[in-house]
Amino acid sequence: MADSASPVRIAACGCITPFGDARETHAALLGGACALRAVPVLGREGGDPVPLALMPGRSLDETAPPAWLPALRRLHASVPGGPWGSPGRPVFVTGSNFGVGGLYALRRTGDARFAVWGAPPTCTEELRLELGWGPDVSILSHACVSAHLGLLQAARAIESGLAEEALVFSFDFLSPFVAGGFHALKILNSEMPAPYRERAAGAIGLGDGAGFVVLSRGRGDWALSGLSLYNEMHHFTSNRADGSGFAACLEGVREAARGRSVWFKGHGTGTLDAGRMEIAAASLAFPGAPITGWKGGLGHTLGSCGIVELAVAIESMRQGRAPGTVGAGGAPMAPSVADGSFGTGAFDGVVCASNAFGGAHAAFLLSHV
Amino acid sequence: MPDPLTARLKQLIVETLRLEDIAPADIPDDEPLVGGGLSLDSIDALELVVSLEREFGIKIASSEEARQALASVAALTAYIRLHGDPSRLPA
Numbered sequence: 001m002a003d004s005a006s007p008v009r010i011a012a013c014g015c016i017t018p019f020g021d022a023r024e025t026h027a028a029l030l031g032g033a034c035a036l037r038a039v040p041v042l043g044r045e046g047g048d049p050v051p052l053a054l055m056p057g058r059s060l061d062e063t064a065p066p067a068w069l070p071a072l073r074r075l076h077a078s079v080p081g082g083p084w085g086s087p088g089r090p091v092f093v094t095g096s097n098f099g100v101g102g103l104y105a106l107r108r109t110g111d112a113r114f115a116v117w118g119a120p121p122t123c124t125e126e127l128r129l130e131l132g133w134g135p136d137v138s139i140l141s142h143a144c145v146s147a148h149l150g151l152l153q154a155a156r157a158i159e160s161g162l163a164e165e166a167l168v169f170s171f172d173f174l175s176p177f178v179a180g181g182f183h184a185l186k187i188l189n190s191e192m193p194a195p196y197r198e199r200a201a202g203a204i205g206l207g208d209g210a211g212f213v214v215l216s217r218g219r220g221d222w223a224l225s226g227l228s229l230y231n232e233m234h235h236f237t238s239n240r241a242d243g244s245g246f247a248a249c250l251e252g253v254r255e256a257a258r259g260r261s262v263w264f265k266g267h268g269t270g271t272l273d274a275g276r277m278e279i280a281a282a283s284l285a286f287p288g289a290p291i292t293g294w295k296g297g298l299g300h301t302l303g304s305c306g307i308v309e310l311a312v313a314i315e316s317m318r319q320g321r322a323p324g325t326v327g328a329g330g331a332p333m334a335p336s337v338a339d340g341s342f343g344t345g346a347f348d349g350v351v352c353a354s355n356a357f358g359g360a361h362a363a364f365l366l367s368h369v
Numbered sequence: 370m371p372d373p374l375t376a377r378l379k380q381l382i383v384e385t386l387r388l389e390d391i392a393p394a395d396i397p398d399d400e401p402l403v404g405g406g407l408s409l410d411s412i413d414a415l416e417l418v419v420s421l422e423r424e425f426g427i428k429i430a431s432s433e434e435a436r437q438a439l440a441s442v443a444a445l446t447a448y449i450r451l452h453g454d455p456s457r458l459p460a
Contacts, residue, residue, distance in 0.1 A: 185415065186432040201431035237411045272433070 009220030015211035015311035026315035029323035053207035062105035064113035085134030094150035096303030101175020147306030148362030171210035193270030197330030207299025211307035226256025232359030243277035249361035260348035268293025296327020426454030
């Protein structure tokens with residue numbers, strides 16, 4: 001699914017990560033900073049130390065209400081426009097896990113206060129009340145391309161005339177349940193992530209993250225186009241070995257990028273096979289484009305990564321410099337991998353891509369209006 | 370006389386993955402466990418790894434290490450013999 005031409009503009013965009021807001025996060029990544037720290041995978045219950053990036057002052061363990069609520073309030077305070085959730089101004093809430101850690105906490109403790117946070121509908125309703133939204137709030141979740149799905153649905157709402165402006169609000173905060181799940185898959189382990197680097201074994205890091213985008217038909221300095229989503233429907237935990245899923249998704253955004261000089265903000269979690277396939281597809285679709293990935297410094301912010309990293313990409317275009325591929329050492333998988341930061345002034349736009357369990361892929365083109 | 374560790378591993382594969390139509394002795398020593406004739410996928414591999422870690426006291430650190438250990442029953446036997454708790458190996 002892809003749209004090569006879209007009148008949709010980004011009127012506002014922001015994020016919050018362990019480094020701070022979008023500007024602070026961009027500055028930290030430019031400096032090669034890493035927010036990942038060794039944390040016992042099951043929090044207070046211990047377990048192997050794994051690389052996690054948590055909001056300052058927050059522990060991995062669940063609380064009721066969640067300890068990440070203040071971060072969402074701070075983020076929402078910078079959302080302009082509204083009233084959100086009213087007619088013509090829908091909200092699309094996206095995430096991979098919502099408050100699923102609450103379900104695990106409920107199971108372990110029997111404390112009913114965790115229940116309301118444990119499932120997307122009730123968690124979102126709590127947020128709707130907390131943040132003062134009206135009733136027009138939709139929940140979308142598609143693993144690590146959730147934010148992209150939200151952007152696509154919001155763009156469709158604007159293009160079809162169902163919305164004047166739309167807010168896409170995306171978040172994912174870690175918990176022992178989430179970290180434990182990735183640890184069980186053996187991809188979250190004691191090693192630090194090294195996206196797009198050759199090494200003997202892959203490793204990812206996970207991070208807290210949230211972001212928002214206000215999409216508008218005519219207002220804003222940035223255009224969002226070529227929104228593409230593709231699902232291989234291959235297997236829960238792996239992609240087709242020929243990398244065709246990565247290529248199919250990028251085909252959808254190539255038309256929008258035709259004639260432009262672009263750089264490529266990849267997904268790059270630190271897994272090996274997916275990293276190689278992603279680079280191969282990106283190099284084929286956008287020859288010569290420098291490829292960069294920031295999860296080595298931020299951790300993988302899961303369902304929110306599409307918007308968190310979009311916010312950093314906008315800062316990169318605005319300030320004329322993009323962070324290179326942050327992460328542990330090793331030889332890059334390809335010469336196109338940007339080791340260090342690079343100037344963005346010569347580029348017309350950036351292709352932002354994310355990938356997810358189930359062989360899901362998403363991408364779009366961000367460019368100046 | 371079959372190697373007791375190899376025999377136990379084949380039994381564990383059948384039990385853990387609930388392979389109803391396969392007897393342990395039917396599993397060849399050198400056939401790939403994942404992507405081979407048993408039609409095991411990466412989720413099956415994970416289930417197997419959990420059982421192996423529990424029974425033999427091993428710790429598989431990464432998905433790549435799991436892939437190597439599960440290359441075949443013969444590879445798995447060698448891995449367990451090298452990394453497993455000796456007190457938990459069948460006599």
